[in-house]
Amino acid sequence: MSGFFDIPSDLQHSWAGLIGLHLREALIPVAAGLLLALPVAQLCGRFRRLYPPVLGLTTVLYAIPSLAFFVVLIDYTGQTELTVMIPLALYSLVVLIPAIVDGVRSVPDETLAAATAMGLGPVRRYTQVQLPIAAPAIIAGLRVATASSISLVSVGALIGNQGALGNLLAAAQKYDRPELAVNAVLTMAVLAILCDVLLVLLRVLLTPWMPRGARSGTKSGARPGRFEEAEVKAL
Amino acid sequence: MIRIESVTKRYPDGTMAVDRLSLEIPDRSITVLVGPSGCGKTTTLRMINRMVEPTEGTILLDGADIQRQPVTTLRRSMGYVIQNAGLFQHRTVVDNIATVPRMLGWGRQRARERAAELMERVGLDTALAKRYPYQLSGGQQQRVGVARALAADPPVLLMDEPFSAVDPVVRKGLQDELLRIQEELGKTIVFVTHDIDEAVKLGTMVAVLREGGRLAQYAPPAELLSDPADAFVEDFLGADRGIRGLSFLSTTALELTTDPVIPPDATAERIGAADAAHLLVTDGEGRPLGWSEPRRLTAGDIRPDRLLPYGRPFVPGVDSLRVALDCAVLSPTGWAVAVDDAGRVRGVVSQQTIGDAIRTAHQDGRTAHQDGRAGDEKVLG
Ligand SMILES: Nc1ncnc2c1ncn2[C@@H]1O[C@H](COP(=O)(O)OP(=O)(O)OP(=O)(O)O)[C@@H](O)[C@H]1O
Ligand SMILES: [Mg+2]
Numbered sequence: 001m002s003g004f005f006d007i008p009s010d011l012q013h014s015w016a017g018l019i020g021l022h023l024r025e026a027l028i029p030v031a032a033g034l035l036l037a038l039p040v041a042q043l044c045g046r047f048r049r050l051y052p053p054v055l056g057l058t059t060v061l062y063a064i065p066s067l068a069f070f071v072v073l074i075d076y077t078g079q080t081e082l083t084v085m086i087p088l089a090l091y092s093l094v095v096l097i098p099a100i101v102d103g104v105r106s107v108p109d110e111t112l113a114a115a116t117a118m119g120l121g122p123v124r125r126y127t128q129v130q131l132p133i134a135a136p137a138i139i140a141g142l143r144v145a146t147a148s149s150i151s152l153v154s155v156g157a158l159i160g161n162q163g164a165l166g167n168l169l170a171a172a173q174k175y176d177r178p179e180l181a182v183n184a185v186l187t188m189a190v191l192a193i194l195c196d197v198l199l200v201l202l203r204v205l206l207t208p209w210m211p212r213g214a215r216s217g218t219k220s221g222a223r224p225g226r227f228e229e230a231e232v233k234a235l
Numbered sequence: 236m237i238r239i240e241s242v243t244k245r246y247p248d249g250t251m252a253v254d255r256l257s258l259e260i261p262d263r264s265i266t267v268l269v270g271p272s273g274c275g276k277t278t279t280l281r282m283i284n285r286m287v288e289p290t291e292g293t294i295l296l297d298g299a300d301i302q303r304q305p306v307t308t309l310r311r312s313m314g315y316v317i318q319n320a321g322l323f324q325h326r327t328v329v330d331n332i333a334t335v336p337r338m339l340g341w342g343r344q345r346a347r348e349r350a351a352e353l354m355e356r357v358g359l360d361t362a363l364a365k366r367y368p369y370q371l372s373g374g375q376q377q378r379v380g381v382a383r384a385l386a387a388d389p390p391v392l393l394m395d396e397p398f399s400a401v402d403p404v405v406r407k408g409l410q411d412e413l414l415r416i417q418e419e420l421g422k423t424i425v426f427v428t429h430d431i432d433e434a435v436k437l438g439t440m441v442a443v444l445r446e447g448g449r450l451a452q453y454a455p456p457a458e459l460l461s462d463p464a465d466a467f468v469e470d471f472l473g474a475d476r477g478i479r480g481l482s483f484l485s486t487t488a489l490e491l492t493t494d495p496v497i498p499p500d501a502t503a504e505r506i507g508a509a510d511a512a513h514l515l516v517t518d519g520e521g522r523p524l525g526w527s528e529p530r531r532l533t534a535g536d537i538r539p540d541r542l543l544p545y546g547r548p549f550v551p552g553v554d555s556l557r558v559a560l561d562c563a564v565l566s567p568t569g570w571a572v573a574v575d576d577a578g579r580v581r582g583v584v585s586q587q588t589i590g591d592a593i594r595t596a597h598q599d600g601r602t603a604h605q606d607g608r609a610g611d612e613k614v615l616g
Contacts (some may be wrong), residue, residue, distance in 0.1 A: 114321030114380075117284055117393070118335050119310035132325045209325045209367040 004179050008171050011161060019187065021081075022164035025156065026149040027195075029085045033092030033145060034138075040093075041100035042126065051101060062094040066155045074159065084156035084163070091152065092145040099141025103134025136210065139203040143196055150192045154184070236262050237283060237391070237423065242292030244278050244448070252278040253448035255292070260440075263421040265413075267438035269428055271471070275448030276427040280393050283425060284313045296391075311335060313391040314384025314422075318400050320376040322368040328354070328379050329364045335387040346386075353382040356419075358412050374405035381413070385420070392424045399428065410436060431472055435460065435479060443468050457483035461597075481557035484596045489551055489559060489589065491573050491582025499524070503534035513568040516542055521579035523548060526568045548572040551581065556596070560589050 005015045013021060044051040069087035077083045107130050115129045131138075154166025161167045168184035171177070237260040244253040253275040260266045268276045281287040283294060285306050294301050301309055322331050332353055333346035341349070354361050357378045368376055377397060384392055398406045410433065417424060428434055434441045435456040443451040443459070445467050452464040460480035463469040469476070495511035499518055506514065506529050513526045516537055525542025546566040549559045551573050562571035563586045571589065573581045 108319075108321070110317050110319050110321030111323060112321075113286070114315065114317060114383075115323070116286055117310055117313075117315030117317075118383075119307040119338065121307060124338075129323060129325075133323075135325075207325070209327075209369070211369045 004183055007168070007180075008175055011167050011171060015183075015187075018165050018168070019191065022150070022153055022166075022188070023191065025081055025084055025153045025162070025164050026088070026191075027146065029088035030092050030142065030145045030149050032085070032089040033096050034142065036089070037093055037096035037100055041097050041104065044097065044101050045104050054097060058090075058094040058097055061090045066152065067158060070159050079160035079162060081156070081162055083159060084153065088149050088152055092149060095141045095144045095148075096138075099137050100134060103137030103141075104130045106137060107133045132206075135206050136203055139199055139206070143199045146195045146199065147192045150188055150195065154188070236260060236295075236297060237425070238295040238298075239279070239283075240293050240295065242279075242282060242289045242294060244275070244282060244287060245290045251447055253282070253289075256444075256448065256450055258442055258450070258453060260423065260425060262423050264439035265417060265424040265426055265437050267426045267428060267434040267441045268444060269431055269434040269438075269441060269471075270444035270451070271446060272429060274444040274446050276429070276444060277395055278448065279444075280395050280425060280427050283391075284310050284315060284393060286310075311339065311387060312389045313393055314386075314389045316377075316380045316384045316392065316394040316397040318396045319373075320368075320380035320397075322376055322379055322383070324368050327365050327367055328359075328371070331368070331379055332383045332386050334383060339387055349386060350382070353385055354379075356385070356416060357382045358408075372405075373401045374409060377401060377405075377409055378412070381409075381416070385416075385422075390423060392422045394424060394426045396427055396429070398433070399430065406433075413437065432479075435482070443471060478557065478560075481560060481593065482555045484556040484593065485552065486549065486554055486556055486559050486573075486592075487552045489556070489573070489584055489592050491551065491584050493580075493582045495570070495583055496580055499537055501532075501534060501537070506532050506534055513543075513570065515545060515570070515572060515580065515583055517580050523572050523574065523580050526566075526570075543567045545572050548574040548578070548580075550574060550576065556589065556593060559584065560586070560593075563589055 007013065007015055007018065011018065040054060044054050064087075066084075066087045069090075070083055073083045073086055077086070111129065111133070112125065115125050120128065154163045154169060157163030157166040157170045161170075163170075165184045165187055168180045172179075172181035172184070237258075239256055239258040239260070242253060242256050243251075245251055256275075256279060258266070268279055270276055278287055282289050283301070285301060296309075323334070326334070329347050329350040332350035333341075333343075336346040336349055337343070351361050351364065354364065359375060359378050359382065363371065363375065368379070371379065377400075380397065384394075398409045401409065413424075414437065416422075426434075426437055428437075438456050440453065441456050441459055442453045445451045451471075452459060452468045454462070454464075457480060459468070460472060460476045460483070463472055463476070472479075495509055495513060496515045496517060497505055497509065498521075499516060501516075509529060512528065514529055514532065515526055516524045516532075516539070518524055518539075523545045524539045525545050527537075527542050531541070544567065547562050549562045549571060551559075553576075559571050559573075563569060563584070566572070569586050570583045571586075572583055575581050
């Protein structure tokens with residue numbers, strides 16, 4: 001009988017290799033999503049009328065099943081990781097954009113007025129005042145986006161074994177080895193928790209200025225509803 | 236000098252916030268803009284540092300149109316303090332204060348030294364330097380706000396209701412501190428408040444604005460209190476403007492008498508000789524102990540615990556007539572006790588005499604008011 005960590009050779013990776021692959025496929029989209037969300041959120045903050053349609057658009061994107069994305073993307077990017085990562089990056093926008101917009105809006109008017117009155121131009125105001133104060137909200141958004149991304153990577157199994165740990169689920173069926181499915185689910189859960197812990201640590205490091213006890217960071221961005229949605233989607 | 240010349244601000248939605256306002260703001264003094272909510276005080280203040288651009292009119296700083304220089308340069312030459320301080324919550328106290336110096340390219344070390352120096356100047360313990368704003372009281376935050384505004388030593392300080400969010404005791408402390416700082420640094424301060432008492436206390440000149448952003452009166456506080464321009468100003472000043480106006484009258488010329496003042500070892504003859512309903516007994520050094528009717532005093536056996544309290548004394552030439560009157564009103568005998576700096580009795584004065592002094596002062600006319608900034612730790616421009 002083969003062991004818990006014996007990965008069928010057709011997956012072409014060891015267990016550790018699958019973990020590395022999984023993290024890469026999950027985290028690069030979140031980072032890309034953040035890079036895209038920052039300027040979009042800035043525009044939404046500037047031009048308030050832009051925000052509702054942008055939110056609507058991200059929700060629509062989120063509602064498109066990944067399979068549909070794959071069908072379209074496969075013509076351009078083939079059966080590659082990229083095909084998996086592009087929809088994941090787009091999905092992350094649905095939490096990241098509101099997290100950043102709300103975070104930036106949470107900067108008190110007085111603080112902004114003071115910054116303007118001191119002669120800080122728009123760029124300095126954004127980088128030195130708004131972004132640092134929005135950091136807790138942004139990280140709260142990142143936590144949701146990361147957890148959901150880690151579970152969503154699995155669907156990559158649908159296109160030629162690009163689902164990293166998710167491929168184990170298919171292999172479990174194929175080889176009738178249920179322990180591989182358990183392995184996949186547990187490993188993903190542990191990865192999600194570890195990433196979450198790291199993000200919480202990052203927030204603590206970045207925000208020595210927050211009153212203790214008020215650090216739960218649930219003020220904006222991290223909408224519990226969206227988290228559940230993400231989990232449902234992963235199924 | 237800042238000259239506001241016929242400035243009008245109409246917001247895009249049609250709100251007339253400021254209507255053809257003209258003001259000359261003298262250098263090195265505190266000019267207060269006061270008026271009811273929505274009368275355009277903040278708008279006026281923000282036009283001075285161009286956070287709001289006027290619809291019409293010009294503002295001159297030392298003779299030059301403020302439109303002619305880069306807006307960031309203009310703003311860095313003007314400190315700005317607002318309600319709730321508007322501190323950067325993500326920066327420590329020193330880093331908050333050092334913001335503008337750092338932006339002006341000062342080295343970290345020099346900026347921090349400057350910040351520490353300013354903390355002392357505004358009465359903040361330098362042990363608070365590494366704290367974050369959430370770890371400070373409202374009054375301390377406000378002091379940091381003032382220190383931050385002063386950091387690059389700007390000649391002009393714009394203050395928008397800076398002390399309105401703290402309790403009265405802290406507010407008084409902050410006001411006194413501001414007067415002291417102003418005396419030391421001689422900044423040109425434009426101070427916005429809706430509190431007329433604060434305006435009268437701090438202002439060298441006070442501009443009263445009315446709804447619609449029109450100027451109702453521009454005058455020194457004493458003149459404002461004695462000669463309100465119209466019913467609006469009078470109403471705004473409140474019911475006791477007469478009493479408050481006494482803050483600007485000096486007690487130097489007040490006639491004191493030492494007749495009812497007796498030492499603790501007074502003889503029976505001395506007690507009998509005094510022609511007064513009450514006598515003020517002092518201790519051996521001449522400090523007041525309390526009042527007593529002459530018939531209740533036994534020479535050689537004066538018991539301090541049997542005396543009536545003498546209330547609060549005033550210092551002639553330092554305290555205003557308002558303080559003297561207050562002392563007389565609070566005194567159980569109707570007489571106010573005048574003391575010197577060391578607390579020794581210089582004499583006593585009756586409500587009657589104070590009343591006469593007030594009438595004389597009023598007869599002497601408004602000219603006396605205008606330079607008569609007696610009492611209160613006032614700062615002249
Ligand atoms: N950005 C704006 N757009 C439109 N109207 C404005 C704007 N800012 C202020 N106003 C209006 O202009 C008028 C003057 O406002 P301002 O803030 O100068 O009053 P204020 O005297 O400072 O009042 P307060 O004592 O309440 O602070 C008010 O009627 C206000 O509603
Ligand atoms: Mg205002």
